[in-house]
Amino acid sequence: xxxxxxxxxxxxxxxxxxxxxxxxxxxxxxxxxxxxxxxxxxxxxxxxxxxxxxxxxxxxxxxxxxxxxxxxxxxxxxxxxxxxxxxxxxxxxxxxxxxxxxxxxxxxxxxxxxxxxxxxxxxxxxxxxxxxxxxxxxxxxxxxxxxxxxxxxxxxxxxxxxxxxxxxxxxxxxxxxxxxxxxxxxxxxxxxxxxxxxxxxxxxxxxxxxxxxxxxxxxxxx
Numbered sequence: 001x002x003x004x005x006x007x008x009x010x011x012x013x014x015x016x017x018x019x020x021x022x023x024x025x026x027x028x029x030x031x032x033x034x035x036x037x038x039x040x041x042x043x044x045x046x047x048x049x050x051x052x053x054x055x056x057x058x059x060x061x062x063x064x065x066x067x068x069x070x071x072x073x074x075x076x077x078x079x080x081x082x083x084x085x086x087x088x089x090x091x092x093x094x095x096x097x098x099x100x101x102x103x104x105x106x107x108x109x110x111x112x113x114x115x116x117x118x119x120x121x122x123x124x125x126x127x128x129x130x131x132x133x134x135x136x137x138x139x140x141x142x143x144x145x146x147x148x149x150x151x152x153x154x155x156x157x158x159x160x161x162x163x164x165x166x167x168x169x170x171x172x173x174x175x176x177x178x179x180x181x182x183x184x185x186x187x188x189x190x191x192x193x194x195x196x197x198x199x200x201x202x203x204x205x206x207x208x209x210x211x212x213x214x215x216x217x218x219x220x221x222x
Contacts, residue, residue, distance in 0.1 A: 002117055005046035006030045007037040007063065008079065009056055013102070017050070020106045034058035038066055046074060048113055053080035053091060061094045068095035075116035077109070088167035099167070101221060108132070128163045130221040131208050135160055144205050154179060155198050158191075162209060162219035171216040 004021055008014040009032040021028045029044050031037050034055045041049070049067075053060035060078055067074065078096040080087060091099055098112050111129050128135040134143045140156055142149045151159065157179045162170055172191050195217060199206030210218045 001025045001027060002047040003027045004048045005040055005044060006050045008052045024110055034063040037063055048116060049074055049076045051076050051078050053078055061091055064094040064096050077112055077116060128160055130163050130166055131205050133205050144202055149201055154194060158194055159198060166219050166221045169212045169215045169218045
């Protein structure tokens with residue numbers, strides 16, 4: 001059981017979210033604005049924070065920066081209705097550990113919180129989760145929409161690299177260094193073929209791998 005602080009001003013989101021968290025045996029506190037969140041952290045000392053980006057006073061980014069400036073290392077999962085990669089990167093750079101785009105599935109939120117909790121407790125995080133895709137880095141398995149999908153070792157590494165950098169562009173140069181342990185030769189064909197095959201194997205979820213012309217590729221979580 002974890003102590004979770006939910007910072008969300010929309011009751012249509014916060015009420016079912018709290019019910020789901022309590023159903024998973026967590027102790028939950030709820031506040032609806034940033035200033036109350038900062039005060040609640042001092043009193044309740046939560047293990048995890050679910051933080052909405054759009055709040056009525058200070059936004060989630062400002063709350064996150066404030067907490068990090070005060071040396072709070074509590075894992076923060078940021079909720080956002082904004083799909084711009086810039087907004088997501090700003091949230092991560094402000095100190096959020098993960099983000100989830102609204103509307104979201106409760107099962108994915110709970111899985112993300114479990115991963116953040118394990119990471120905070122010093123356990124190795126073995127699952128990478130996004131858009132109904134789950135990569136198990138120990139078993140080297142990929143599940144898409146709860147169906148096991150067979151990937152080659154290279155495809156698995158490529159998808160893991162993209163998902164670990166969700167919302168950020170991964171250049172071809174980085175892919176060559178991290179996956180093939182070599183420098184990019186300037187020919188895009190090798191990576192393009194792997195990306196094309198990976199998209200096909202992922203089905204509809206493969207649409208979340210975007211080509212950023214002249215830069216590389218990006219995995220967009222929704």
